[in-house]
Amino acid sequence: MPSKTFPGNYFEDFAVGQEIVHATPRTVTEGDIALYTALYGSRFAMTSAATFAGSMGLERMPVDSLLAFHLVFGKTVPDISLNAVANLGYAGGVFGAPLYPGDTVTTTSTVIGLKENSNGRTGVVHVRSVGVNQKGETVLDYVRWVMVHKRDAAFPAPETVVPDLPGAVAAEDLHVPFDLTGVDYAGELTALAGSTDLWDDYEVGERIDHVDGMTIEESDHMLATRLYQNTAKVHFNALAQRETKIGRRLIYGGHVISLARSLSFNGLANAQVVAAINAGVHANPTFAGDTIHAWSEVLERIELPGRTDVGALRLRTVATKDRTCEDFPYKGEDGKYLPEVVLDLDYTVLIPRR
Template sequence: MTIHKHHSNFFEDFRIGQVIRHATPRTVTDGDSATYMALTGSRFASHSADSVAQGIGYAGRPLDDLLVFNIAFGKTVPEISLNAVANLGYAELRFLSPVFAGDTLSCESVVIGLKENSNRRTGVVYVRSTCHNGDGIVVLTWVRWVMVYKRKAEAEVAESHVPELASATPLDDLVIPARVHTKEALEAWCEATGSRRLWEEYAPGDRIDHPLGMTIEEADHMSATRLYQNNSRPHFDELQMRSSPVGRRLVYGGHVISICRALAYDGLENVLSILSIDGGTHVAPCVAGDTLYAYSEVLDRRTATSRSDVGVLRLRLVGLKNTPPIEVPALKVEGKTRGSNYHPAVVLDLDYSVAVPRNHFNGTRHA
């Protein structure tokens, strides 16, 4: 009897310029959207009601931006990160077209960088991934870098290159599909969200401590990762993870982002959509039983190109583990010289941009 094993790619299998077309296209459904809300508690209005979405120019409810990202990310795992030590970061992520129930998503990746680590047992792989819908329209593109095991430590690695990545997405490259062109549309939107805090009322330097926390249940984080068809072993294989430094299954980092963003609804109720993610770091792992909290910082406030109805906020979303925001005065600990200088409660540091309606009509009131 011949036994066939699928080992996926190890570090020495990757080549710069290599194109990987990922298997298993996925037709997304209303069921996926409802399940995502059940697992994260997300309440953003444009993903919750057809009538609200139609009021800002959509044909119907688009899927949550991060649900789309997590499904697209899951497509790339079998070839890119099944043999990963850790997913290290994200950059240049742009949401280019809304995704609706019935759309079929497929992905491909291009290897844009490789760097072997000094221990020779692992290396960092940089890939640019693209997600298309069934009509061939690009809905999402992003760069991530991941530390991957080598099959053999002594294997030679011929190529080494660390790509230069943009620190921020230019305004002209942001796609804002939502429209709030009339006073009536703005009033209806604010009534639906329960908030009248618009773009003008945020300023660089503002910090928003989101009041709620969410405890991660074992069944919930595993169900979420299965929803995304992410088959990475650290999230499922308890037997394998017993010998890891943590000693148990880890919560998928994209699910941590989704929960923290759902918690950020309180204080950012009028976000229309996510436009880009300019940087992201999973600072520390999470496991079932951890309680996540979050706070946001306003990094920048920009006017959208040729748009008076919508503005852009660049935000930092900080995820915290088992510590409410009031107990974390700053993201990093000043003067720390050894190891990470992040506050010990920080698990996520995400730099992203969102669209928010502007107060461009006379007589619009604010609470």
């Protein structure tokens, strides 16, 4: 009798063009919003208050788009990265329809790249993953690539396909879920939003130390990662991790993304929406007990076609462990990430204009 359990796919199980429908669609609720707040302490007004979301022209209070990211990511883990050596990168992450409580997200991935490594024991798999809601609208579309073990090193290498990766998501591909036409955001909403700094006030090259720090406990990251139904063993199984070189549980990189975004409120309070994830690197592992700080740099100030109410900022947000960010720690002279840097995220936020 064949095994009833699924060991995850190995490198030789993937083929370019293969489409994988991921298990367990997920209905998002107000319960998820409360937990997200409890896990990260996020204070962006549009995703905290129905009244504020209403003032921005939304019919209801949406879910933080990073929660949509985690749910879509989590679904792909059992099929794509259960046997991964490393999560190598993200590209072209576009958030589409906002996610509201009651919506159900279903995720499908397509294999778009395969390249066996020269050691013959691992290979790199590129997938494009798309989360859609119950109406068939795209909630998130992004590419990630992972290094995956081969089950059998003797298995012949597939033809190498390296996909053209998108650069930063273009202005015309950003989805703005709100409309401030006729709204005096600068005059009426900034006090409740927590800052008077709007799109117009940021400059390319400007760097912001987000000041605050947050220590992560084992329960915190495991609650989060289970909430996203992410099944990667390294986050949960202390017994198995004891046998590894690292010796302990690793924190899901997305947990650090959400913490950094939450810390960025102090300096970016009007950046109400994460609209795109252009690229991202989990530069070093994070463990329970680490205290996360973050700083950001404005990479681009983007005008949105046909919109005078809102603009976009392309940001680099860097998160560190056990090191404050007043000196903007990043890379050493050798061009490598400093050992305290855990996240280098290139993403795009929406922020009202004057």
